[in-house]
Structure formats: C-alpha cells, structure tokens
Amino acid sequence: MIHRHSSWSDSREAAWRKSSYSGAQGDCLEAAELDGLTVVRDSKNENGPVLGFTRAAWAAFVADVKRCAVPGA
Known part of the structure; x- marks a missing residue:
C-alpha cells in the first residue's frame, strides 16, 4: 500500500538516506x-x-528493481 501526503510534520526530523549510486546532479x-x-x-x-x-x-519494490522487473526501469 502507498500513502501520499503533501508533507509529514515529522519529515524534517527524519533520518533521510540517499543512495550511494546517486549522481552529482x-x-x-x-x-x-x-x-x-x-x-x-x-x-x-x-x-x-x-x-x-x-x-x-x-x-517488493526493491526486490523488483533488483531483478529489473519494474516497467520502464
């Protein structure tokens, strides 16, 4: 299930992680x-x-990405 919120009040304090594969842009x-x-x-x-x-x-999303099973990925 996916939940969409314009913002979470706590999101500024969350420990956000960025992929080590992220580009310089x-x-x-x-x-x-x-x-x-x-x-x-x-x-x-x-x-x-x-x-x-x-x-x-x-x-499930991460597993599909690892298997390249996501359409358009």
Missing part, C-alpha cells in the same frame, strides 16, 4: 523510516510531497 530519491512506513522524497525538493510505503510494499 542530485537526481535521486531519499528514503527514511517514519510512522512505521518507508517514506521517499525528491532530493531536490526537501519540502515537497512525501510518499509512504508499507514495509511489504517497499520490500
């Missing part, structure tokens, strides 16, 4: 744990929308 996502969800945001827009994924949904 900053075109990447940042992820954090918040309210029992894995939340992601655009690293170029720290105050923008935040998407929240349940642990199961995030694990």
Whole structure:
C-alpha cells in the first residue's frame, strides 16, 4: 500500500538516506523510516510531497528493481 501526503510534520526530523549510486546532479530519491512506513522524497525538493510505503510494499519494490522487473526501469 502507498500513502501520499503533501508533507509529514515529522519529515524534517527524519533520518533521510540517499543512495550511494546517486549522481552529482542530485537526481535521486531519499528514503527514511517514519510512522512505521518507508517514506521517499525528491532530493531536490526537501519540502515537497512525501510518499509512504508499507514495509511489504517497499520490500517488493526493491526486490523488483533488483531483478529489473519494474516497467520502464
């Protein structure tokens, strides 16, 4: 399940992580744990929308990406 919020009040205090594969241009996502969800945001827009994924949904997404099973990836 995916949850979309324009912002989470706690998101500024979250421990955001950026992939070690991120490019110098900053075109990447940042992820954090918040309210029992894995939340992601655009690293170029720290105050923008935040998407929240349940642990199961995030694990399935990561597994699919690792297998290159995501359409358009």
